[in-house]
Amino acid sequence: MMNKMNPLVFLFCFLLFSCGEDLKPGLRESTADSVHGLGLMTVQTTALSQGGALVGTVRSSDRGVLLARIDGRVERIQVKPGDRVKAGELLLVISENTALQGLRAAKAAVTMARSSLSSARANLDMVTRDFERYQKLYRKEAVTPQEMERISAQTEVARQQLKAAKAELNRVESSRASAQMNLSYNEVKAPYAARVISREVEQGSNLMPGTPLLTLDREAGWEVETALPETAAGAYTVGEELGVWVPALNRKFKGRITEISAASDPQNRSFPLRLALEDGKDLRAGLFARIFLKDQLLSTLLVPTTALVERGQLFGLFVVDKDIVRLRLVKTGRRVGEQTEILSGLNPGDVIVVDGLEKVRPGLRVEDS
DSSP: OTTOOOHHHHHHHHHHHHHTTTSOTTOOOOOOOEEOOOEEEEOOEEEEEEOOEEEEEEEESOEEEEEOSSOEEEEEEOOOTTOEEOTTOEEEEEESSSHHHHHHHHHHHHHHHHHHHHHHHHHHHHHHHHHHHHHHHHHTTOSOHHHHHHHHHHHHHHHHHHHHHHHHHHHHHHHHHHHHHHHHTTEEEOSSSEEEEEESSOTTOEEOTTOEEEEEEESSOEEEEEEEEHHHHTTOOTTOEEEEEETTTTEEEEEEEEEEOSSOBTTTTEEEEEEEEOOOTTOOTTOEEEEEOOOEEEEEEEEEGGGOEEETTEEEEEEEETTEEEEEEEEEEEEETTEEEEEESOOTTOEEEEEOGGGOOTTOEEOOO
């Protein structure tokens, strides 16, 4: 049996000794497929004229929501959405609350406090006269020291009662002023000249303090909101003027930049921007606007549009990295003739495939023709 060798063991030993000189343990030899005859291009920055227009929305610089300050029920609404109102104009009336009862109670309390004050004054005058009379008698030794102490104590009590009556009158007069203020809240008036945007309640609605009533846009100080692309963000500063076109009015306005966000919106890679418009009586919130950018030269990357590879809703480029083809996703910008602007995903100096894309796939090794 010792002379008989298992065939499988023999085969294993043969393979082990025959292959041990060619491959190191743990490694496998791999050779990438190659491709010839590709058109390549080294990407470089290009000075591109940046201009065009942005889209924006007209809005009021001062939109306010009027809130109920007291409870009650909406008795009457004087305005409807779209109405223009003047400062101080009556907009809405609230009823069925305790404001009127509170004012009546406060007025009654004031009347009672004034009566108490009059009584306290009269009592102090009487006690003061008695005190003065007792002082004269005391000097003549016609009254005892105990009697003098008693009349002195009565005088001091009368003074304290008068002081308390004055304090009570001040308190109830303050309560009456508050009640009068609460009653004035039954009439909701326009704080400034404005346009009514929406009604938040209807006639007969029950209210609590803080309930929204009406939304107003101040009739002045119009502005436009838009978004400035990352590529142009550094070219504008607060205070610059840009032209603004409002198609609905067929009119051009001057817009002054009042605010540029310090951070980019990651959703659309842009910076929120606001422009103040010159006054226009026909402007209203929500109108579409176009903001015209100034012409300027910006450094950007342009590639042939035909070099782009579409994958669903994404775009990519075949980049040659150390002679190996890689597919790299990119974010595209404007079309400039037969070229397309690349906003991100590509760097100057990268080598891309621009011709022979039908022969290319990721992982191929590029060989010279």
